[in-house]
Amino acid sequence: MHAPLPLPGGLLPGWDGTIDGVRALQDELAAQVVLEDGFIDPPRLLAGLDVRFEDDGTLTRAAGVLLEADTLRPIASEVVRRPTSFPYVPGLLSFRELPALLQVLACLPEQPDLVFVDGQGIAHPRRLGIAAHFGVVTGLPTIGVAKKPLCGRCVPPGPEPGARSPLQHQGEKIAWVLRSKARCNPLFVSPGHRVTMDTAADWVMRTLRGYRLPEPTRLADHLASRREEKRAAATSRPLF
DNA sequence: GCGACAG
DNA sequence: ATCTTGTCGC
Structure with missing residues (x-):
């Protein structure tokens, strides 16, 4: 048994408060990951999600962008904020970022057919990176x-x-360690859920627009970083 | 035992 | 992740 994490109760139903307890939960969730393609082909809507932190990690900010799959044009975007409820522990990232990701997803006007999440899919010690956890x-x-x-x-x-x-x-x-762009460090692309290893890399390649990151993730990254968006949108300036 | 360690 | 401008290289 390891040292319990200093967390407020009620976050994870039935959790004993230990790191081993969280890992056991990850094993259960990882067993539910589906590594076969299970999305509408061709997909109509794609989504890109990213999470950032403010005030030294006190606040969690999530950005979500909905794009048209055939044109890669953004048709909607949202940014949400909430108090951070879990510390950063390598390997337990999803427990820290998932709440905000689910919240921003719920704010989007339509359900995407395929989601791109900034972070690992199954490329994780227990095969449950943030993208896989989100997918399950x-x-x-x-x-x-x-x-x-x-x-x-x-x-x-x-x-x-x-x-x-x-x-x-x-x-x-x-x-897949994927070279998305010349002279740039490669990306680490892995299935999150209901996608094959090859399909994951293929979709990253076909959503590139001259940058290292695929459009869904690149736009979400960009939106999540905009200082102007750190606080309630004062001006109603267009997002794109 | 030591080092590494998504965001 | 975050604190942060200019600058070097292709």
């Missing part, structure tokens, strides 16, 4: 797009855009 909880097809790996080893992919090499962990292939 919402039931939505999800892809995890991370800028850095959490675990696993790999041989760097070639320099040409589209080049990819497997990220391996404990004998399993958990993500």
Whole structure:
């Protein structure tokens, strides 16, 4: 038994307050991840989600963007804020960011057919990164797009855009290390839920627009970083 | 035992 | 993640 985390009760029903307890819950959720394609093909709406923090982590801010899949044009976006309720612990990131992600998803005008989340999908020690956790909880097809790996080893992919090499962990292939753009560090793309490893990488490639990040994640990232949006929108300036 | 460690 | 301008390289 490890040291209990200093948290207010009621966050996780039935949780014993220990890190081992959270890990046990992750194992249960990870068993529910589906690694087969299960989305409408072709999808009509895509969504990009990202989370940031304010006031040294006291406040959690989530940004969500809804895009038209065939044009990659944003048709709606939302930003929500809420008090942070869980500390940052490597490997337990989803428990810190999930509440805000679910809240911003609920604020979008329509349900997306495929979601891109900033962070790992199954490329996690217990195969439950934020994108996988989000996918299992919402039931939505999800892809995890991370800028850095959490675990696993790999041989760097070639320099040409589209080049990819497997990220391996404990004998399993958990993500594609994908070179989305020349001269840029590769992305770590893994299935979140109801998506195949190859489909995940394919959709990242086909939603690129000349930047390192695919449009869904890039727009959500951009929106989540805008200082002007840190506080209640004073001016009603268009978001795009 | 030591180091690494998504956001 | 966050504190933060200009600057070097392709």
